[in-house]
Amino acid sequence: MPLCTLREVLDHARAGGYGVGAFNVTDAEQVEAVLEAARRTGSPVIVQTISGASAFASDELYWDLLLRTVDHYDDVPVVVHLDHGPDAQTCFRAIDAGFSSVMIDGSLDPVTHQPTTFDANIEVTREVVAYARRHGVSVEGELGTIGGSKDGATHAEIVLADPEEAAEFVARTDVDALAVAIGTSHGAYKFTSPPDSSVLHMDLIEEIARLIPTTHLVMHGSSSLPADLREIINAHGGGLPESWGVPEVEKARSTQLGVTKINQGMDSHMAYAAAMRTTMAGDPLAADPAPAARAGSAAMADMIAERMAVFGQAGRARDYAPRVFRSPAALPL
Ligand code: 13P
Numbered sequence: 001m002p003l004c005t006l007r008e009v010l011d012h013a014r015a016g017g018y019g020v021g022a023f024n025v026t027d028a029e030q031v032e033a034v035l036e037a038a039r040r041t042g043s044p045v046i047v048q049t050i051s052g053a054s055a056f057a058s059d060e061l062y063w064d065l066l067l068r069t070v071d072h073y074d075d076v077p078v079v080v081h082l083d084h085g086p087d088a089q090t091c092f093r094a095i096d097a098g099f100s101s102v103m104i105d106g107s108l109d110p111v112t113h114q115p116t117t118f119d120a121n122i123e124v125t126r127e128v129v130a131y132a133r134r135h136g137v138s139v140e141g142e143l144g145t146i147g148g149s150k151d152g153a154t155h156a157e158i159v160l161a162d163p164e165e166a167a168e169f170v171a172r173t174d175v176d177a178l179a180v181a182i183g184t185s186h187g188a189y190k191f192t193s194p195p196d197s198s199v200l201h202m203d204l205i206e207e208i209a210r211l212i213p214t215t216h217l218v219m220h221g222s223s224s225l226p227a228d229l230r231e232i233i234n235a236h237g238g239g240l241p242e243s244w245g246v247p248e249v250e251k252a253r254s255t256q257l258g259v260t261k262i263n264q265g266m267d268s269h270m271a272y273a274a275a276m277r278t279t280m281a282g283d284p285l286a287a288d289p290a291p292a293a294r295a296g297s298a299a300m301a302d303m304i305a306e307r308m309a310v311f312g313q314a315g316r317a318r319d320y321a322p323r324v325f326r327s328p329a330a331l332p333l
Pocket of ligand 1: 224
């Protein structure tokens with residue numbers, strides 16, 4: 001199955017002056033939601049998933065389902081990306097499964113969840129880049145620590161990225177994209193009030209982009225945490241705390257400062273959960289989860305389609321030269 005690489009899609013975005021949303025998925029209906037939104041809006045798109053995030057016991061089984069679902073959307077330029085690979089082995093497994101892009105998150109120790117040294121981060125990232133290059137796969141690295149929780153269990157403190165270190169990191173690893181910590185955090189709890197420049201360091205993006213102009217910058221923790229969705233979830237048994245995320249206007253602005261990849265997981269999941277909870281609550285006899293999952297998937301597709309317009313990727317599939325990636329089996333090692 002030919003996919004697009006992250007490098008190809010983000011190079012196209014940079015040339016066109018727009019950003020591409022990378023949407024986190026944890027089941028097959030969510031993959032369908034992302035691809036439906038991309039098809040509806042004529043967008044290139046990045047579908048991403050974290051190892052162990054699905055309900056399946058086996059990553060390989062879920063990843064296979066994900067890739068098979070993508071097969072049904074030949075008309076959409078798609079990157080399938082591993083988000084936050086915790087170690088080299090997990091990245092190798094995703095590459096072997098057929099992903100066209102992986103992230104190695106060498107900024108945190110996978111066991112202790114404490115920040116690693118700069119050199120240790122570089123070492124593991126280089127190992128992944130070497131393997132990925134042999135398979136024609138793109139690599140995203142991470143510098144600094146994006147706050148919040150990736151897995152819902154552990155919480156990291158924010159450590160902002162250092163521009164000089166970013167330049168050295170890229171020179172020594174040759175990553176295609178770099179996640180730079182600029183004050184955002186993952187998950188449903190981010191800021192206690194609407195964020196200003198004292199928490200969201202947009203100036204850092206500009207500074208880093210100037211130093212590494214051919215490396216793509218990634219904004220993690222980009223969800224806005226819409227209050228209306230939080231209210232629906234909480235009115236149906238949820239308990240999400242009041243919190244502010246990254247405003248849409250800042251996400252759009254980031255694409256003009258140097259960001260080409262915008263990561264969104266929580267907003268998509270809030271849209272899905274709000275529709276799912278409402279549907280289940282509306283039918284006291286509901287036992288089969290399919291109608292609720294269908295409603296969740298439709299709501300998620302609508303939200304993602306709106307975001308695609310904000311990021312600027314809507315309509316960009318038209319002038320796109322997709323499908324250059326060849327699966328690992330087709331490439332000489
Ligand atoms: P959110 O938690 O803000 O949706 O960010 C997702 C993300 O950055 C995944 O890497």
